Amino acid sequence: MNNINYTTSNNLCLGCGLCSDACPTNSINMKVVNGEYRPIVNSSSCINSKGCHRCSMVCPGVGIALNQIGLKKFGIYDECRHHNLIGFYSKAYSGYALDYETRFHGASGGLLTAFIAFLLDKKFISAAVVAENDLSQPFLNKTILIHNSGDLYKARSSKYCPVTFEGIVKQIKQEQGQVVVVGLPCVMQGFRKFEENDAKLRGKILGYLGLYCSCGRTFNLTEYVFRQKGIDKEKLNYFQYRDEGCLGSLVAKTDKEFREEFQLYYHPLRSFFIPNRCQFCIDHFSELADLSFGDIHYGKYKDDKVGINSLVVRNLKFDSLLRAAVNEGYIHLEALSEEELVGCQASAPKKKGRVGGVLKFARLIGLKVPEYDVPLTNFVYWKSVAYYLFAKTQMFIGRRRYLWWIIPLFMKKEKVD
Numbered sequence: 001m002n003n004i005n006y007t008t009s010n011n012l013c014l015g016c017g018l019c020s021d022a023c024p025t026n027s028i029n030m031k032v033v034n035g036e037y038r039p040i041v042n043s044s045s046c047i048n049s050k051g052c053h054r055c056s057m058v059c060p061g062v063g064i065a066l067n068q069i070g071l072k073k074f075g076i077y078d079e080c081r082h083h084n085l086i087g088f089y090s091k092a093y094s095g096y097a098l099d100y101e102t103r104f105h106g107a108s109g110g111l112l113t114a115f116i117a118f119l120l121d122k123k124f125i126s127a128a129v130v131a132e133n134d135l136s137q138p139f140l141n142k143t144i145l146i147h148n149s150g151d152l153y154k155a156r157s158s159k160y161c162p163v164t165f166e167g168i169v170k171q172i173k174q175e176q177g178q179v180v181v182v183g184l185p186c187v188m189q190g191f192r193k194f195e196e197n198d199a200k201l202r203g204k205i206l207g208y209l210g211l212y213c214s215c216g217r218t219f220n221l222t223e224y225v226f227r228q229k230g231i232d233k234e235k236l237n238y239f240q241y242r243d244e245g246c247l248g249s250l251v252a253k254t255d256k257e258f259r260e261e262f263q264l265y266y267h268p269l270r271s272f273f274i275p276n277r278c279q280f281c282i283d284h285f286s287e288l289a290d291l292s293f294g295d296i297h298y299g300k301y302k303d304d305k306v307g308i309n310s311l312v313v314r315n316l317k318f319d320s321l322l323r324a325a326v327n328e329g330y331i332h333l334e335a336l337s338e339e340e341l342v343g344c345q346a347s348a349p350k351k352k353g354r355v356g357g358v359l360k361f362a363r364l365i366g367l368k369v370p371e372y373d374v375p376l377t378n379f380v381y382w383k384s385v386a387y388y389l390f391a392k393t394q395m396f397i398g399r400r401r402y403l404w405w406i407i408p409l410f411m412k413k414e415k416v417d
Helices: 005-009 018-022 054-058 066-074 100-104 111-121 149-155 168-173 185-196 199-204 219-229 276-280 316-327 338-343 354-364 381-398 401-410
Strands: 028-033 036-041 081-083 087-089 091-097 127-133 141-146 179-183 205-211 238-243 249-253 257-261 291-295 309-313 331-335
Touching: 005 036, 018 028, 018 054, 018 168, 018 185, 054 185, 066 087, 066 185, 091 100, 091 111, 091 316, 091 338, 100 111, 111 127, 111 149, 111 179, 111 205, 111 291, 111 309, 111 316, 111 331, 127 149, 127 168, 141 149, 141 168, 168 179, 168 199, 179 185, 185 199, 185 205, 199 205, 219 249, 219 381, 219 401, 276 354, 276 381, 309 316, 309 338, 316 331, 354 381, 381 401
Parallel strands: 127 179, 179 205, 205 291
Antiparallel strands: 028 036, 081 087, 091 309, 091 331, 127 141, 238 249, 249 257, 291 309
């Protein structure tokens, strides 16, 4: 087996940083390369040639057995069912935080923030792994363990930029109690692979709280938007990618304030700042998370202006905890149909649809691709190839600042409902 250099050299890296914590000789460090985190291996101390391979064993970039692990973790429940887009799951809800400020500033409902606050306040966990805004950091965010619900405001709302979990596993193992981990589908996959090979980590995790994801964005997106809006990063005293109500707005405060609706600044940028590996991802609903959270700006929920989430329950232990959070006045929940759940996520069919064609084409031209145990046959091949080539063209531009003047020529105005 190869070490993590195989992942990076084949453009399969997700930047999660878990390989760094898996390395027994501390030979891997994460660095930002053209807007994305990448592992840098110290070859002089790496012991992969002696049969280590631990970094490769936890890497989600090379693929994962989604169905096999999902069945093992969640198929034990009588209520469990399987949907080709959602994966294995038992229940679905819509809901929101009952605290107005949490709901208003929480990117579509604040349900995740309020639920973590409940778990911390009632001592079900000692800490939660989250990504928080930190304006003192070069890239404005970092991953930390939060021990007090009062600190959750730092981690609220969505982060449309890379997040690395380098160093977090070591911190989790030092916790006195159990923790929950919040992350995107790729992060959930990496932790599931990690815990398979690390019993101590497995014993410290109460559960995984996943986020829906259509695709990630590089730090170049933040840089581009700041340039376009004239936002001086050095003068920032407040920043959120999404804030103030359902779907929300970019909010940045320096010596003046900047606001623009999320759909108007984010969606028109299309594929310019998508990481390469996201083009090969088939997991929209965080299928290996115990609970998954996302938007539901759809159907009867579309007129909401404050924020409502949709929620997938896979581990019924967490359904009991959700009910307790309802009874304690932290959150509101309503049953959600499978049709509504799938309908509110227009990107989900594309992941297990056209990505199948993208993977087929990528193999044909000699690229290394991730391996899954999921049948991917529902695609029109020429449409998948056209999407892939068009997106790659935009990504080529997005990775080269001297070509950014071209981006407005591709952008189209979004209609906001």
